[in-house]
Amino acid sequence: MADIISNRPSRPQSARQTSPQSGPVIPSNGSGKIAKPSHGTEALPRFDLVAFAELFYFAYRDFTCDPDTILSQYGFGRAHHRVLHFVHRNPGLKVAELLDILKITKQSLARVLKQLIDEGFIIQRAGSEDRRERRLYVSAKGSRLTDKLTNIQVKRLEMALIDAGAGAEILTQKFLFAMIADEDRPSVEALLMGAGHHAARGGLGNSE
DSSP: OHHHHOSOOOOOSSOOOOOGGGOOOOOBOSSSSBOOOOOOSSOOOHHHHHHHHHHHHHHHHHHHHHHHHHHHTTTOOHHHHHHHHHHHHSTTEEHHHHHHHHTOOHHHHHHHHHHHHHTTSEEEEEOSSOTTOEEEEEOHHHHHHHHHHHHHHHHHHHHHHHHHOTTHHHHHHHHHHHHSOGGGHHHHHHHHHHHHHHHHTTOSOOOO
16 A cells, blocks of 8 residues: 555645635536546556555545544534535535435435434425425524534645645546446536536525
């Protein structure tokens, strides 16, 4: 594993400023579309791939550890975090759309969503055109918690990208996008672009 992470550039004294509200900068191919990953012609040795898998586990462990500590103070877990994140980024998200994003059962989502609504972190409203629709928004309290969690994770991502050196943002975006199942990539791309649009408008529905 040492070969994978050797020769890292030193971290600059000050990191560039980012705005968690605006979300990640998604590299494009010049047409506004997310740049699609290109596949190399040579396969990596199995040893290197297993080492990458281990790095992925360790990176995810540290990416989630600080938010986990904060969430535990509310009796919440990572499922609550994911709901808060996607509703915050996509105000007015339908329950059915959230189910499709998270790919969990209705029962699992219902349990998490009920707790967030009961404790005032999520607001549920009927659709303006179809009253049977359930649309979700974060409350002001939910927005504050989500921002706190996002700020921690964005800072870790920013430091990692700076440490990785020039061009890391593009390569990391391509790698993560390539990890997504082929059939899900169009919906993920649309979700990311839509979330950026909502963030630019300042979001909706953040009321107590």
